[in-house]
Amino acid sequence: MAIIEVRNLISGYGKLKVLFNVNLDVEEKGITVVVGPNGAGKTTLLNSIMGIATIYDGTIHYNGHKISELPTHKISKMGIAYLPQMGNVFADLTVNENLRLASYLLDKTEVRDRVDEVLSLFPVLEKFLNRRAGTLSGGERRMLAIAMALMRRPKVILLDEITTDLAPIIAKKVLRQVVDLRDKLGLTVLIVEQMAKIALELGNQAYLLVSGTIRYSGKAVELLNHPDFSELYLGIKKI
Ligand SMILES: Nc1ncnc2c1ncn2[C@@H]1O[C@H](COP(=O)(O)OP(=O)(O)OP(=O)(O)O)[C@@H](O)[C@H]1O
Ligand SMILES: [Mg+2]
Numbered sequence: 001m002a003i004i005e006v007r008n009l010i011s012g013y014g015k016l017k018v019l020f021n022v023n024l025d026v027e028e029k030g031i032t033v034v035v036g037p038n039g040a041g042k043t044t045l046l047n048s049i050m051g052i053a054t055i056y057d058g059t060i061h062y063n064g065h066k067i068s069e070l071p072t073h074k075i076s077k078m079g080i081a082y083l084p085q086m087g088n089v090f091a092d093l094t095v096n097e098n099l100r101l102a103s104y105l106l107d108k109t110e111v112r113d114r115v116d117e118v119l120s121l122f123p124v125l126e127k128f129l130n131r132r133a134g135t136l137s138g139g140e141r142r143m144l145a146i147a148m149a150l151m152r153r154p155k156v157i158l159l160d161e162i163t164t165d166l167a168p169i170i171a172k173k174v175l176r177q178v179v180d181l182r183d184k185l186g187l188t189v190l191i192v193e194q195m196a197k198i199a200l201e202l203g204n205q206a207y208l209l210v211s212g213t214i215r216y217s218g219k220a221v222e223l224l225n226h227p228d229f230s231e232l233y234l235g236i237k238k239i
Pocket of ligand 2: 042043044085160
C-alpha cells in the first residue's frame with residue numbers, strides 16, 4: 001500500500017516550475033529511491049511533500065489525507081520527518097544537545113526515553129554524547145542527523161543525499177543502517193540520492209527523475225540493471 005501518493009505534481013519556487021506531472025508512490029514500510037542528476041528536482045520533490053515548495057497543480061496524499069495544502073509543521077506532526085540535504089546537525093553543539101534540540105516541545109521524561117531509544121539504534125553515538133557534532137566524521141554526523149530525525153518517532157522519513165561526500169564503504173554502512181531501521185521500526189523511507197548505485201542495490205522501488213520529469217519507475221534492481229541506465233541517468237536517452 002502506498003502511504004504517500006504524489007499525483008500529477010507540478011511544483012517549484014515562485015515562478016520557476018521545477019517538477020512536471022510527477023507521479024510517485026511511496027510504499028508503506030518500503031525503501032523508495034529517487035535518483036537523478038544534479039538539478040533534476042529531487043530536493044524539490046521532498047520540499048513539495050513537506051509543504052516547502054510551491055505547488056501549482058496536482059496533489060499529495062499521506063495516509064489518505066491530502067497534505068498538499070497543509071503547512072509544514074502540520075505535515076511534520078502527522079509523522080513525516082525530513083532530513084534536509086545540507087546543514088542537518090548543529091556543529092557547535094554536542095551530540096547530546098543536538099538530540100535534545102531535535103525533541104523540543106516533548107516533556108523531560110519523553111526526551112530521556114527517546115534519547116535512550118535512538119542511542120540503542122545508534123550505539124556508536126553513545127561514546128560521542130559530549131563531543132561537538134562538528135568534530136564527528138562524515139558518516140557519524142549522518143548517523144546523528146538520522147537519529148535526530150527519529151527523536152519524534154516518525155512513520156516516514158525523507159532522506160536527502162545522506163551519502164554525499166562519504167567514502168563508498170561508509171556510504172554503504174549508512175544506507176544499511178537505514179534498511180535496518182526500516183526492519184526494526186517498520187519505518188517507511190523515501191530516499192533521494194545521486195550516488196545511485198548503492199541506494200538502488202538496497203531500495204525496493206525506484207524512480208529516475210531527469211529535468212523534473214519521471215523517466216523510469218519500477219523495481220530498484222531493474223533500474224540498476226537497465227541496459228540504458230547510464231544514458232537514462234544523464235538524460236540523453238528517451239524511453
Ligand atoms: N529555493 C529555491 N528557489 C529557487 N529555485 C530553486 C530553489 N531550490 C532549487 N531551485 C532550483 O530548482 C531546480 C531543481 O533543484 P533541486 O534542488 O530540486 O535539484 P536536485 O535534483 O536536488 O539537485 P542536486 O542533486 O544538486 O541536489 C534547480 O534549477 C534549482 O536551481
Ligand atoms: Mg538536491
